[in-house]
Structures are given as C-alpha cells and as structure tokens.
Amino acid sequence: MKKGEIYEGIIEKVDFPNKGYVNIDGEKVIVKNGIPGQKVRFMINKKRSGRAEGRLLEVLEKSPLEVREHVCKNFPACGGCMYQTMSYEEQLKMKETQVKGLLQEAVGIGTDLHWEGIHGSPIEFGYRNKMEFSFGDEYKDGPLSLGLHKKGSTYDVLTASDCKLVHPDMTAILSRVLDFFTELGAVHYKKMQHTGYLRHLLLRRGVTSGEILVHVITTSQAEYDYAPLVSRLLALPLEGKIVGIMHIINDSLSDVVQSDETRLLYGQDYFYETLLGLRFKISTFSFFQPNSLAAEVLYSIVRDYIGDTKDKEVFDLYSGTGTIAQLLASVAKEVIGVEIVEEAVEAAKVNAALNGLTNCRFIAGDVLKVLDNLTEKPDMIILDPPRDGIHPKALPKILAYGVENIVYISCKPTSLARDLPAFLAAGYEVQRSCSVDQFCETVHVETVCLLSKLHEAKHHVNVTLEMDELDVTSVESKATYEEIKEYVLEKHGLRVTNLYIAQVKRKCGIIERENYNKSKSEVAKQTQCPEDKEMAIRDALEYFGMV
Template sequence: MKKGEVYEGYIEKVDFPNKGRIRIDGETVIVKNGIPGQKVRFVINKKRKNKAEGRLLEVLEKSELEKREPVCSIFPACGGCMYQTILYEDQLKMKEAQVKELLDDALAAAGQVDEQGNPDYIFEGIQGSPQEFEYRNKMEFSFGDEYKGGPLSLGLHKKGSTYDVLTAKDCKIVHPDMTEILKTVLQYFTELKAPYYHKISHEGYLRHLLLRRAETTGEILVNLVTTSQQKYELESLLQQILALPLEGKIVGILHIVNDSFADVVKSDETRVLYGQDYFYETILGLRFKISPFSFFQTNSLGAEVLYSAARAYIGDTKDMTVFDLYSGTGTIAQILASVAKEVIGVEIVEEAVEAARENAWMNGLDNCRFMAGDVLKVLDKITDKPDFIVLDPPRDGIHPKALPKIIEYGVEQMVYISCKPTSLARDLGVLMENGYRVEKACCVDMFCSTVHVETVVLITRVDK
C-alpha cells in the first residue's frame, strides 16, 4: 500500500468524530467523512509504518443505515450535515456507542474496572435534541465562489476545500428566516458585482454573513462582515432585509469591518446600521443578552436538555462555593446561583465576562462573580476555595498545566461538560490517575446530522 494508490472498500465502523475504518489486505485505513456500511473509493494520502490514511473520492454503495433521502440540495458536497441520510434514532445510537467506547477505554486504561474487568461506572446513554432541524441559533456563512471564477456564492465550504463555497439556499439546520436573509444579501451583492475577499491575495470586500436568531424570542441579529478596501451603499440592502416577511423580528443589523489576514470572523470596527448590537434568549427561565461574538450554545432547546442533565449531576450545592471554569456568558453559573452560596466563573473572553455580569444583574442574581482571564493564570489569583467545580472547556479540553491546579483543590466532586469526547477521555485519564473516579456519564446531542456530540460526566474524589 503506497501513497497515491486508489482502493475500494467497506467502512466497517466510524470512530469519533468521523474516522471510518476500512480493512485492506490486513491493514486498517482511516478514511474520514463516511458512514458505516458504505462502499467507498479512496486514495491513500498518508502512509507510515503502522498507520494509513485515505481521502474519500466517491461513495460506490449506500449504507444500510441510509434510509432517507438528503434534505438539502448541497449534500453530500457540503460536509456539515454528513449524517442527514441516517434516521435520527440511528444517529443517536451511533454517537452513543462512539462516546461509550472512548469512556470505556479511558476507564480501563486507568484501572477503574469491576471484578470482571469491565469499566466500573454508570453510562446513562444519550438524550436527543428537541428539534432535529432548524435548531442552530448561530451561523457563519462565507462569501466566495463554488468553483474558480464562478459566480458569487454565500454559504458553507465544500467538504475538504479551503476555498470553494457552496450557496446554502436551503440549509435545514437553520430557521428559514436565516435562509431568506442569506438569499437577499447574496442577490444584492451579486447585482452590484461586489468582489469577495480572496484568502491568498488578501484582496476583496465581502467576507462573511453572521446570523444569530433566538429560539425563544425570535430576535434576529444580522452581521455583514467585510474588509475596508471598498465602499458600497448599504441603505438599500437594509430596507430589503427589513421588508422580508420573517417569522422572527430583526432587532439589529451591523456592518463589521475585518481586515485580518486570518479567515476568522472578528471585528476591527463595528457599525450599527439599524437597531442594536445584541439580542435576548431565554434558557431554563433565565434571560441572556447576547452580542455578535458572545459564546452561547448554538442549539437553545438542546442547551436546556444539556444544562438540565448537568444540574442533575451537580445535585445539592446549598452553602457551597462553586467554581464554573470556562464559564462563557455565565449560563451554568446562573443556573446554579439560585441553589449555591456563591458561584465564581472564569472565562478568557472579556466580552463574554461582561455579558455574564450583565446577565446576572438582569436575572437578579447577586451571588455570581465573573473573572476575565486564562483559567491557568486566574486560579493562582483566586483566594477562595471551591466546594464544587464545573468544567466546560473549549474543544481542546483543559490545558495540561491547569489540570494539576484544579486537582489540588481536592473537591469531593466535579462535573465535566465536553463538546469533544476525545479531549474529555484524555483529561479523565489524568483525573483518575490523581485520586478521582468517574461515577456516571451521559450524552446530549446538540448537533443533529453532524459528527459532534456533548458529554456530561460526574467525577468523585476517592483518594484523600
């Protein structure tokens, strides 16, 4: 087996997040973006002594799991919702099995097994999202073209491509309000023949369309992201967007100027063209003010399921000081505040910290304190000692130098909320090596039709 050779084979299983396993002549090849049971053609793009990776070229035969037709026009070229042809209950079973295998392996490696050698913890399965479609409250659409020199497009990157952008004119994981806004913006700039920003030459005007829509209030924030290289009249676009017959209500339209070379949605300058630069969402009876770049769970109703599961694991925190590390806009902290002595949130994004403080004030909570900074550094400055710790880190998990500081507090219990089970499994290994055990775990599917899933774990100290 050599690099550049083309093979055909069946995907036997898919490991989290999307690593399909194919056996060829006794060797296992990892091929991403497939579904168990598919027969695929692939090319070897990496080959080392004990490891081979392939790039998917074509699906030759469907999987038995694919029991329905695609729901959008750009499947499978768009890599976002690669499981949409699988019934939702089968998606849940697959994700549940993937996470359980990762946790089982982590526990077995740490020696947390019963007399029969089985992982010794309670795995409580997976809970699905209340909505399978139209669940995303935030979407970053990119400007570009579907092929080199093609007409202007606005949507999502083609699977495996850094440059090609597919127009998401019927994306099913966002509310139709977002689709109508996208089509209006695309048509406006197509007629103006406005150029999109080229990542190589760093020239052009149009970069992104960032849309946020609250599930409970229906409030919509429209954010047009461009460079400062050219100027276009935007008043007509404003009037066209405001005239759309939407189910929700547009509360703000912003023009965000971003001259960064990096392909990220950020602001060098934000201009409010209409209304305000925030909107409101409600989670578990609490009201949250959200600005363009505030972190907030992208599935609002799914977040209620996730935070309810976490709250059940946390249990009684009366008279306790709780640390909410990687606290974002303070959602978890405020959910716990009513049943805790004090909650201290730590978050590196200053804008999120300001939002958390404002949200706590708005919800009448005076026992929440939020600190801006890297958890690794802030823990050295906090004089308070926690009775309970909630961990909700970014995808890469907890910084390896921060984990010993967290362990040193010696709290009886912690709850770890993770959006990347592989990072979670790694961090659990360290925690179990240092006197903790995994009591129970569950999954919550916040990202229907995609490869991602959230996991909640209750951890207890056993070695004092």
C-alpha cells in the same frame, strides 16, 4: 500500498469524530467523512509509520443505515452535514457508541462508566440559533456564492439557500443578501491573495423571541451604499423579526470572524434569549450554545449531576458567559466563574445583573494563573473547557482542591478521554456520565461526567502523579515537524517553521521537553506565529490526533 493509488472497500466502523476504517488485504486504511457500511472509492493520500489514510472520492453503494432521502440540495457535498440519510435514532446510536468507546478505553476495560445514555435534541432540523456563512465561489472564478464550504475544501463555497440546520428566516436573509451583492458585482475575499471585499454573513436568531441580528462582514477594500440592502431585508416576510443590521469591517489576515470596526445600520446590536427561566443578552460575539433547546437539556442534566449546592462555594471554570454559574446561583452560597475571554466575562456580569443575581462573581483570566490568586476554597467544581480540554498544568491545581464532586462538560470527547486518567489517578471515579446531541446531522456531540472522590472506606490504590505525567508529551510522537509542515503546505498552501509549530503546540497544551526542536536563532524567539498559520497548524495537529 502507495500514495496516489486508488482502492475500493467497505467502511467497517467510524470513530469520533469522522474517522472511518476500510480493510484492504488485512491493512486498515483511515477514510474520513463516510458512514459505516458504505462501499467507497478512495485514493491513498497519506502513508507513514505503517498507517495509511485515504481521501474519499466516491460513495459506490449506500450503507444499510441510510434509510431516508437527504433533505438539503447540497448534501452530501456540503461540509455542514454528515448524516442526513441516517435516521436520527441511528445517528444517536453511533455517537453513543463512539463516546462510550473513547471513555471506556480512557478509564480501563472493566471500570464502570455508570453510563446513562445519549440525549437527543428536541428538534432535529432548524436548531441553530447562530450561523456563520462564507462568501466565495463554488469553483475557481465561478459566480458569487454564500454558504458553507464543501467537504474537505477550505476554498469552494456552496450557496446554502436550502440549509436545514437553520430556521427558514435565516436562509431567506441569506438569499436576499447574496442577490444584493451579486447585482452590485461585489467580489469575495480571497484568503491566499488577501484581496477582495465580501467575507462572511453572521446571523443570530433567538429561539424564544424570534429576534434576528444580521451582520455583513467585509474588508475595507471597497465601499457600497447599504441603505438599499437594509430596505430589502426589512421587507422580507419572516416568521421572526430583524432587530439589528450591522456592517463589520475585518481586515485581519485570519479567516476568523472578528471586528476592526462595527457600523450599526439599523436597530440595535443585541436581543434577549430565555433559557431555563433566565434571560440572557445576546450580541454579535456573545458565546451562547448554538442549539438553545438542546442546551436546556444539557444544563438540566448538569444541574442534576451537581445535586445539592445549598451553602456551597462553587467554582465554574471556563465559564464563558456564565450560563451555568447563573443557573446555580439561586441554590448556592456563591459561584465564582473564571473565563479567559474578557468580552464573555463582561457579558456574564451584564446577564447576572439582568437576572438579579448578586452571588455570582466573574473573573477574567487564564484558569492556570487565576487559581494561584484565589483565596476562596470551592466545595464543588464545574469544568466546561474549550475543545482542546484542560491545560495539563492547570489540571494539578484543580485536583489539589480535593473537592468531593467535579462535573466535567466536554464538547470534544477525545479531550475528555485524554484528561480522565489524571482524575482517576487523583482518586476520583466516574459516578455518572452521558452525552447530549446538540448538533444533529453532524459529527459533534457533548459529553457530561460526574467525577466523585473515592471515600476512604473504599479500597483503592494510591497513585503518585507527577506533573510531568500530565504533560501531553506522548502525542509528540504522532507526527514529526516535517509531516506537519507537509500537511499545512498541501492543504493550506502555507509554509510554516519549526518555531511556529512549537508555539502552537504549547498553546494547545503539548508541552515539549527542554531544548526540543527549539530554533537556533535567538531572533526567531521574538517572532510570533501569524493567525492564518496558527489556524493551519491547529488543523494539522487535530488531523494527526494530537489535540
């Protein structure tokens, strides 16, 4: 089996998030973006350490699980959805199997997960309250498009005028914006050349209020009169109501949506959303769960897992905009939230005041450092870390509190599975666990675990856990620096150095041993990895299963 060779086979199973397996003459080949039971044609594009990976070229035969027609004209080419042709019940079954398998392997076969199933979203389509659409073209030098990237492509963009993940109000706005800039002859921003004008369309819509914020994100490389666009948008016959229109200037080389300057073209830059009886002020960059109705399911489960918090000190670590902290504040002595993003902390303070909560305190800073300075001792800890999970050096500090109960909320079950052994070694057991599907039709899923301290009356083995054991050094063997460089160059067209890779690995919690692959040049230590290259390296680390 060599790179470039083409094979056909049946996808036997799919591991989280989208890693399918095809058996070719006794050798397993990883083929992503398929459904169990599909017969596919694929080309070998990776071969290393006895493991082969293929790029999906064509689905030759449908899977028996594909029992319905797709509902979007861009399916299956669009990267937004994976499972439209599967019934929602089968989607949930597959995600549940994936998560249970990961967690069971993490805690050990025979150890009870106390699994309580997977909870589906109250609505399957039109659930997203926020969407970032990209400007581009469907093929090189083609007409302007506005929507989502094709599967496996960082350049080709399919116009999402029929997207079923969002409310029809959003697709109506998208079509009107695309028509306006097409008439003007405006050009999209080209990431490799760093030239062009149009970058993104960011839309937010309150589920309970129907209020909508519209953000057009561009570079400063051109100037247009936005008054006609504002008039056209306000004239749209929408179910909801546009309350704010903004033009955001972003000249960053990174493809991340951010603001160098924000110009308010109409109305206000916020709206209010209600969640489990609390009001939250939502602005352009506020973090808020993208599926409001499923978020209510998630947070209700979290509240149930937490149990009685009366007269208790609660730490909400990686607290975001403080949603969980505020849901607990009315039944706790005090809730202290810690979040590294300062804007999120400020939003949390505003929302706490909005809801009349005086026993919530929010601290801006890295959990790893903030815990060293906190004098309060928690009775309970809530963990809701980003996709990469808990920093391996923060984990011992969290475990050192020795609280009886910890609730871990994970948006990436592979990160949770990586962290679980440390909790077990510190004397915790999984008391309850489940998943919540916030992202129907996609590969993503939320998972919640209640971790409880083993009581002395129970028989258990005491394990000494050294900090080095928590460093994720084992993943270093999964891909060499040269393989990471090759992947980044092949997929993103970028050349990266060992130093840049090492910097990004450290940010992801992959702590290298002293003097491991360090640059020989002292001057190089002063050079920081550019944002676009950091994103590409992070993509490579995820591709190789290192984060």
